[in-house]
């Protein structure tokens with residue numbers, strides 16, 4: 001059995017009976033024979049768990065399995081940038097000199113506690129029925145003069161993958177030329193967006209970390225440039241909490257409507273990162289330098305009402321009537337003459353376009369450096385190992 005990440009934030013159990021290493025038990029001891037059977041049964045049970053027990057538990061299972069089968073951690077510590085293996089190594093190493101027998105017992109106890117809290121599926125349940133596929137991460141629709149770009153990864157709180165940045169750019173480019181009057185960005189499920197998908201940092205190409213940071217800088221700059229240049233009214237329909245880049249770019253939207261359930265959080269310092277989306281310029285301008293610093297430096301999370309009082313949000317609606325009220329309002333606005341709207345938007349934006357592009361280029365370049373820093377690496381590794389939640 002081995003525990004693997006199928007993406008960096010998600011452990012999955014890969015199991016093949018033929019891959020089980022010898023347990024290294026001494027024959028003849030009845031206690032140990034019982035222990036070995038219990039352990040083997042527990043190992044088999046893990047793959048039948050219906051509910052994902054979460055990364056923390058899976059990490060514990062991994063560490064106990066290694067300790068039970070190989071003894072104390074005996075392999076060199078992986079490099080700091082090798083997030084997955086370092087996290088696994090840390091967990092195994094933390095078990096110190098725990099005996100194989102004690103590790104087996106703890107493993108069995110842990111699996112037994114999971115089995116009682118989660119029903120196993122019947123063996124004939126097809127895998128596809130256990131977890132429905134998530135479908136398209138971005139859904140674009142056009143109706144009633146409104147093009148809607150919907151972030152659609154609700155199980156990941158609509159975190160933005162690199163593919164989604166590319167897809168949003170393409171959707172905005174298409175929307176700028178289509179028949180619609182207004183373009184809307186919104187989210188599916190309980191979140192608006194949890195910001196940049198932190199597993200984006202783990203998809204290393206042959207060029208290594210430097211290359212990843214370089215391509216991240218280009219992607220970020222292109223994404224934000226596209227928002228700066230977007231020629232039609234751009235509206236954010238913030239249907240729930242918003243984090244990171246999904247908050248900073250709000251300063252580039254024309255109108256921001258939020259449910260009263262929404263919160264606005266930019267935890268850049270916690271992540272060893274720095275502001276993007278032109279927020280280093282737009283936030284002080286919108287809310288004053290000291291309020292902006294509270295958000296961008298110290299990561300103060302705002303309620304929807306607070307964000308509205310600071311001018312980041314246009315209007316807050318009760319959650320119960322949010323969708324109905326907002327879409328009725330937008331439908332009415334979409335009947336306005338499209339050319340007048342375009343021209344008015346463009347004359348407003350024109351005053352600052354050059355400045356915004358310069359700010360974007362600088363923020364993206366600073367972030368490239370940040371991504372290579374120990375502070376950032378450690379924060380991401382910490383999130384991925386679920387030691388910290390923001």
Ligand SMILES: CCCCCCCCCC/C=C\CC(=O)SCCNC(=O)CCNC(=O)[C@H](O)C(C)(C)COP(=O)(O)OP(=O)(O)OC[C@H]1O[C@@H](n2cnc3c(N)ncnc32)[C@H](O)[C@@H]1OP(=O)(O)O
Pocket residue numbers: 009010054055155156157159160162165194195196197198199200201212213215216217219220243244245246267268271273276371383389390
């Ligand atoms: C160098 C390459 C980069 C390329 C991209 C370039 C452009 C990007 C530039 C922008 C850079 C940074 C700006 C930012 O956006 S910084 C902010 C990043 N976001 C976060 O730090 C939020 C992290 N998430 C959380 O703190 C919590 O998940 C939550 C949002 C508070 C929700 O908590 P919850 O308890 O209600 O739900 P939870 O169980 O944690 O989440 C459900 C599953 O969703 C996964 N998930 C949520 N958010 C993210 C995320 N941002 N990245 C990756 N995965 C996320 C979470 O891991 C859970 O998954 P699973 O069920 O455990 O598998």
